[in-house]
Amino acid sequence: xxxxxxxxxxxxxxxxxxxxxxxxxxxxxxxxxxxxxxxxxxxxxxxxxxxxxxxxxxxxxxxxxxxxxxxxxxxxxxxxxxxxxxxxxxxxxxxxxxxxxxxxxxxxxxxxxxxxxxxxxxxxxxxxxxxxxxxxxxxxxxxxxxxxxxxxxxxxxxxxxxxxxxxxxxxx
Amino acid sequence: xxxxxxxxxxxxxxxxxxxxxxxxxxxxxxxxxxxxxxxxxxxxxxxxxxxxxxxxxxxxxxxxxxxxxxxxxxxxxxxxxxxxxxxxxxxxxxxxxxxxxxxxxxxxxxxxxxxxxxxxxxxxxxxxxxxxxxxxxxxxxxxxxxxxxxxxxxxxxxxxxxxxx
Ligand SMILES: [Zn+2]
Numbered sequence: 001x002x003x004x005x006x007x008x009x010x011x012x013x014x015x016x017x018x019x020x021x022x023x024x025x026x027x028x029x030x031x032x033x034x035x036x037x038x039x040x041x042x043x044x045x046x047x048x049x050x051x052x053x054x055x056x057x058x059x060x061x062x063x064x065x066x067x068x069x070x071x072x073x074x075x076x077x078x079x080x081x082x083x084x085x086x087x088x089x090x091x092x093x094x095x096x097x098x099x100x101x102x103x104x105x106x107x108x109x110x111x112x113x114x115x116x117x118x119x120x121x122x123x124x125x126x127x128x129x130x131x132x133x134x135x136x137x138x139x140x141x142x143x144x145x146x147x148x149x150x151x152x153x154x155x156x157x158x159x160x161x162x163x164x165x166x167x168x169x170x171x172x
Numbered sequence: 173x174x175x176x177x178x179x180x181x182x183x184x185x186x187x188x189x190x191x192x193x194x195x196x197x198x199x200x201x202x203x204x205x206x207x208x209x210x211x212x213x214x215x216x217x218x219x220x221x222x223x224x225x226x227x228x229x230x231x232x233x234x235x236x237x238x239x240x241x242x243x244x245x246x247x248x249x250x251x252x253x254x255x256x257x258x259x260x261x262x263x264x265x266x267x268x269x270x271x272x273x274x275x276x277x278x279x280x281x282x283x284x285x286x287x288x289x290x291x292x293x294x295x296x297x298x299x300x301x302x303x304x305x306x307x308x309x310x311x312x313x314x315x316x317x318x319x320x321x322x323x324x325x326x327x328x329x330x331x332x333x334x335x336x337x
Binding site: 133135 | 235
């Protein structure tokens with residue numbers, strides 16, 4: 001039977017305002033990894049984004065800093081040329097999520113295909129989906145980051161979900 | 173698709189986002205117990221949602237995994253330092269030394285060099301209003317730190333702030 005939407009993962013909850021620069025840096029690193037899937041690349045991109053913020057971004061105390069950093073990290077990830085290979089997922093999945101070894105293999109495969117399918121989404125759909133479902137941001141915050149209307153963000157997330165469900169053997 | 177199924181499936185996104193009110197949610201749940209077609213649709217999206225959570229957790233583990241100490245790429249490459257100096261020059265702004273401040277704000281002085289006995293990886297301290305550029309030397313215990321006044325260009329190019337999505 002259906003379980004319903006997964007409860008918000010407290011550790012991954014990105015909606016609360018960041019309490020410190022360190023927290024903000026952790027969020028940006030998590031986000032960058034979801035785009036480039038390589039820790040070294042992600043660390044460099046986040047470092048570059050913070051460096052740019054000193055000269056071109058909002059002040060450290062400005063609430064606009066977080067959306068600005070999300071945008072900058074997005075652009076750096078989309079434009080990066082020096083890409084290292086994505087880290088294999090198998091080592092990073094929680095074995096407790098699986099009920100049996102065969103289930104673990106199957107689950108690892110489906111999550112790996114999901115990662116690939118997300119990578120093939122159009123940029124706007126991909127960013128909107130990652131911010132909504134993997135950074136747990138609400139639609140208003142995503143609209144601020146993407147500089148789009150909330151309705152447009154909802155459409156991107158909607159289209160992304162349908163594309164993924166189609167691709168991964170779901171329905172329409 | 174019959175109109176009721178269509179109506180139920182139109183609530184799919186709100187259901188996934190946990191935005192349905194309890195009554196609406198109960199209606200969906202009831203319908204799903206009676207309609208195999210809608211149940212299949214919701215099940216596949218439910219699985220997608222759970223796999224997204226799994227993928228997200230994997231990313232968080234990659235982000236937080238301890239790593240062996242290593243030399244992080246210098247905070248700024250020589251090219252970037254040159255670019256930063258050029259930027260300062262074109263902006264007509266001075267470079268602040270940790271030791272002294274030039275009398276004339278438009279005077280360009282070479283970046284001050286501070287030799288720090290510090291083996292820590294170069295990092296940026298974003299809470300201070302100064303851009304610190306740290307370069308490793310051959311001696312692992314010594315790095316060169318250059319401090320720059322932050323630069324705010326009045327007509328800064330919005331290249332980084334506008335998504336190129
Ligand atoms: Zn139905």
